[in-house]
Amino acid sequence: MESIIKRAAAVLGAVVAVGSLVAVLVLAGSDHRGLTLESVDAVAAAGIDLTAEQPLDAFQATLISVASHERNLAVAACMTSAGFPQLESVQDAWFPGNPFPGLRVERGAFGPDSPTDAMRYGYMPNFLRDRGPEPPQVVSYEPEYEQALDDCVGAIRRELGSAHDDAVSDFMDLGNQLVREFGSSLSRSDEVVLAFSDWLACMSDRGYQGGTVNEYLTSMHPPSFFGVPTGKWTGSGPEHTSGDSGVEILVPDQSVYEPSWGEAQLGVADADCKIATNLWGRVFPVLMTTQSAIVNDHAGILATATSRIHDAIDAAESVRSAQQSP
Amino acid sequence: MTWKRALAAALVAITLAAGALVSPAFADSNDVGNGSAQCSGGEICLYDFQESTNWTAQFWWSEWRYLWTSGSVRLWWNTTGGFYQQPHVYDRVSMVRNRDSVCNVAFYQLTNYQWGAGIGDYTLIVNDHNYWSIPSGLDPSQTPGADGISSHKRCP
Numbered sequence: 001m002e003s004i005i006k007r008a009a010a011v012l013g014a015v016v017a018v019g020s021l022v023a024v025l026v027l028a029g030s031d032h033r034g035l036t037l038e039s040v041d042a043v044a045a046a047g048i049d050l051t052a053e054q055p056l057d058a059f060q061a062t063l064i065s066v067a068s069h070e071r072n073l074a075v076a077a078c079m080t081s082a083g084f085p086q087l088e089s090v091q092d093a094w095f096p097g098n099p100f101p102g103l104r105v106e107r108g109a110f111g112p113d114s115p116t117d118a119m120r121y122g123y124m125p126n127f128l129r130d131r132g133p134e135p136p137q138v139v140s141y142e143p144e145y146e147q148a149l150d151d152c153v154g155a156i157r158r159e160l161g162s163a164h165d166d167a168v169s170d171f172m173d174l175g176n177q178l179v180r181e182f183g184s185s186l187s188r189s190d191e192v193v194l195a196f197s198d199w200l201a202c203m204s205d206r207g208y209q210g211g212t213v214n215e216y217l218t219s220m221h222p223p224s225f226f227g228v229p230t231g232k233w234t235g236s237g238p239e240h241t242s243g244d245s246g247v248e249i250l251v252p253d254q255s256v257y258e259p260s261w262g263e264a265q266l267g268v269a270d271a272d273c274k275i276a277t278n279l280w281g282r283v284f285p286v287l288m289t290t291q292s293a294i295v296n297d298h299a300g301i302l303a304t305a306t307s308r309i310h311d312a313i314d315a316a317e318s319v320r321s322a323q324q325s326p
Numbered sequence: 327m328t329w330k331r332a333l334a335a336a337l338v339a340i341t342l343a344a345g346a347l348v349s350p351a352f353a354d355s356n357d358v359g360n361g362s363a364q365c366s367g368g369e370i371c372l373y374d375f376q377e378s379t380n381w382t383a384q385f386w387w388s389e390w391r392y393l394w395t396s397g398s399v400r401l402w403w404n405t406t407g408g409f410y411q412q413p414h415v416y417d418r419v420s421m422v423r424n425r426d427s428v429c430n431v432a433f434y435q436l437t438n439y440q441w442g443a444g445i446g447d448y449t450l451i452v453n454d455h456n457y458w459s460i461p462s463g464l465d466p467s468q469t470p471g472a473d474g475i476s477s478h479k480r481c482p
Contacts, residue, residue: 068430068452090428099432099450099482125434127479134481137387138427139368149367153455165454172450250368250386 042113042274046281055291056103058302059178062096063309067168069094070316071156077323078152084145086138086247093135100175101127103182105287110279111222111270118267122231122259123222134252136241145247159319160312167312171305178294185290187217195282202273208266228266231259363405365423370431370478373421373457380405383415387426387480419460426453429481433460450482 043050069091076087098104108126112118121129140146157165186192196213203210203226210216210225223230233255241249259267274280295302365371365384374381381402401410402418424431432450451458 064450064452065430068454072428072453087427094428094481097429097482099430101482127432127482128434132481135428137368137429137480139386140366141362146364146367150455157454168452172452176449247367 040114040271040275042271042280043107045275046278046284048280048284050106054104055288055295056178056182058295059100059103059175060306061098061100061103061175063306063313064099064168064171064175065096067164067171067309067313067316069096070313070320071160071164074156074159074316074320074323075149075152077320078155079148081323082148082152084148084247086249090136090138090249093133095133095135097132099172100179102179103175105284110274110283112267113274113280114271115268118271119259119264121257122263122267124231124257124259128257136252137250138247139250140247142247156319156323159322160315163308164312164315167305167308171309174298174301174305178298181294182287182290184218185294186287187214189286189290191286192283193217195277195279198277199273199279202276203269206269206273208269222270223263223266226266228262229260231257231263233257363403365425367425368427369425370451371423371425372415372419373423374402374418375420380407381411387429387431387478421457422451422460423455423457424451424453425455426480429453431478431480432482433478 072087072094073091076091079085079087106126107113108117108121108129111123112121140149193213196217200210200213200216208226208228210227216222216225221230222228239251239253241251363382365382368386369384370387372383382405383402401412402415403409404411422433430450430452449460
């Protein structure tokens with residue numbers, strides 16, 4: 001009797017072990033049949049190259065960051081002259097970011113594309129996923145620093161004139177307009193609606209019941225749509241490099257997003273259904289066609305706005321050079 | 327953009343007037359700025375000018391409490407009364423001021439995910455120290471039932 005129990009326990013243990021191994025391998029993107037990572041990745045399975053140029057790249061969003069940076073450098077030079085050199089040091093760590101990530105179609109645009117992404121990120125939007133290198137930040141508790149900063153910001157603003165602010169503002173307005181047009185175009189395409197309808201049916205087969213395709217495409221965050229709780233951010237805030245008063249430099253924190261188990265499981269089913277319905281293969285070409293149409297519609301204003309923001313950058317460079325001249 | 331500047335100038339005057347009456351510091355640990363009711367260098371400052379001109383909330387750039395997750399939700403600081411009050415900050419934001427030393431800050435409405443309902447999912451606030459209006463698409467008072475601004479990102 002004892003040997004039968006031991007044998008049964010061994011068999012049960014082996015089943016559990018094999019099951020766990022298969023689960024781990026599947027989640028890691030490769031199973032015992034030798035499937036590759038690509039075979040469980042919705043983007044790769046559709047044969048789409050997301051590194052290639054996309055029509056809306058014509059809107060050079062990083063120019064906004066560059067224009068702001070040039071103005072900041074002028075302010076920093078002014079602050080150094082006023083006896084506060086902290087801004088000079090943190091500017092060295094700056095890099096141009098893209099403030100309009102929604103204009104470029106990237107992995108994760110429709111939620112997780114692979115079990116690995118689902119387990120790691122859940123439904124965290126990809127524009128928050130990339131924490132990227134962030135420069136430190138100068139913070140102030142000192143009235144003298146505050147006064148000097150107000151004076152320098154005001155002085156640089158007067159030197160640049162309204163043309164700089166207007167060029168940056170108008171460029172941002174154009175970016176927001178393009179985002180709205182591109183985002184809202186999704187639900188207006190019959191092909192896209194049909195693809196997501198098939199995907200929704202697949203999700204239903206997996207036990208995830210939600211609303212309509214139109215509701216999904218226009219307003220719903222997927223975990224909310226399927227009634228699944230989201231995860232949470234963990235980690236501490238930024239670290240102060242000096243005491244509790246005066247002028248300090250904060251260094252970036254290491255906060256990370258941890259999806260809930262339910263969110264991760266939803267993402268695994270989601271990625272699987274994307275592959276089963278060839279969602280990317282059906283939707284991506286439509287998105288590129290839409291992008292081309294939007295760029296054509298705005299070609300004139302895009303060229304003008306781009307030229308103006310280049311002028312704003314040049315003007316800020318001139319002001320900065322003048323500030324740095326002895 | 328002219329109306330924005332006019333509005334900004336008016337709001338600066340209002341805020342300065344309110345600032346003369348403020349309590350000296352935020353007493354609650356919920357304040358993650360520098361403790362001063364003024365919008366200081368390095369802070370990102372939110373304002374509600376819809377019903378009251380003296381509600382503010384200030385924080386350093388990595389203050390993650392505006393996320394959609396439950397708990398640890400900040401309330402408005404009443405600068406004339408010297409106390410926190412309802413509603414939650416993210417339920418009603420009308421103006422923002424970015425005094426970051428280096429970067430722009432983007433505000434997102436995560437409840438609408440990335441593709442949105444034909445409205446902008448995020449807005450970018452340049453660190454020019456000006457007062458900027460929050461677009462109606464990100465203002466939950468304009469879209470009943472929405473959670474409004476859910477998060478922000480520095481150096482987007």
